Amino acid sequence: MSHLISDIILIGPVGTGKSTLGKLLAQNLGISQCSMDDVRLDYYQEINYDAELAQQIREEAGFEGIYRYWKPFEAYAVARLLSEHKNCVIDFGAGHSVFEDNELFQRVQRVLAPYENVVLILPSPNLEESIQILNERNGGIVSNGVDFNEHFVKHHSNHDLAKFVVYTNGKLPEETRDDILNMIKV
Template sequence: MNQCAPAQAPWMVLVGPAGAGKTTLGREIAARTQRAFVDLDAVADGFYAQVGWSIAKLRARIAVIGRLAAEAEWEPARAHAVACAVADHPDTVIALGAGHTSYTGHQHLAMVRTALGRCHDVVRVLPSTQREISLTVLRRRCTADKGRSWIIDGHDFLAHWLDDPGTQLVATRTIYTSDETPAQTAARLLRRS
């Protein structure tokens, strides 16, 4: 059971698949609104450790049981990290890594929905209104920026995150970035806040 309970929620939380531009957009929005920016991927290790997990343990489990099964085992730690990040970072802009809104266990998704339900604005970031265009753009970005296609052990994680119903459930709205610069998307997003 998570003991994190926020007094005040983050100002905005960005969710979506890898390569969507959450971190870049989050930094731009934070700068424009004079708020702190938090990338959950950068601060989550301490939260994972609170429930007996670490990135090293995840890698070890991947080596033994494969990525998909290890991701399922890691769900409680991811959900805990989201709840604690929301609690620990009021009035900020937070970007959640792709897996932090994708769960097979109902109780973990429920925990994340409760935590994010306290947030006024949870924005799902996607490249396009069309699924196949989004998937192509995300794959191109991930391959170029991180050297990963996100197809691992025959499972397409990018498609999984793109189609994930949990991410759609936690979002209060979706923004499509198209060919805009992060500055253009941030300006458009803030006009509608």
């Protein structure tokens, strides 16, 4: 029987509370927290991320352009972060679990396969309601005709990678933390 990894990995759209929940879970379990957003650029730079080019792309093509530029770096960062951090709570950036390119998606899917506790955080089981709640929280993220709240909520990647889904609407962060603790395997 293979060894199953008990780290907790939180995925989901921008503004769902992944970092807040990661902190609460880590405190409750007495383990460390690692936030992808805090370390991602270090990993990106290992494979020749070009910050000047990224800025140029963002200026010329908006968030949608930079989002596409980030994809290979995000897939690489997932593997690197998981290889370096064990026995902790990890919260991914929103894009680190959504891949339009099937090869990148499959790469991340293979890396996450041994992890039992991949938790998708969404506001509501009703996807349209989730999008509305996120738009209220973050003012909407639309670039070049792409609604990124809708994209992150509805894209198959998050749903296919998650082993559990937790809904936050109407709950205190501590209540959602407890929901996660009641679902996961430690």
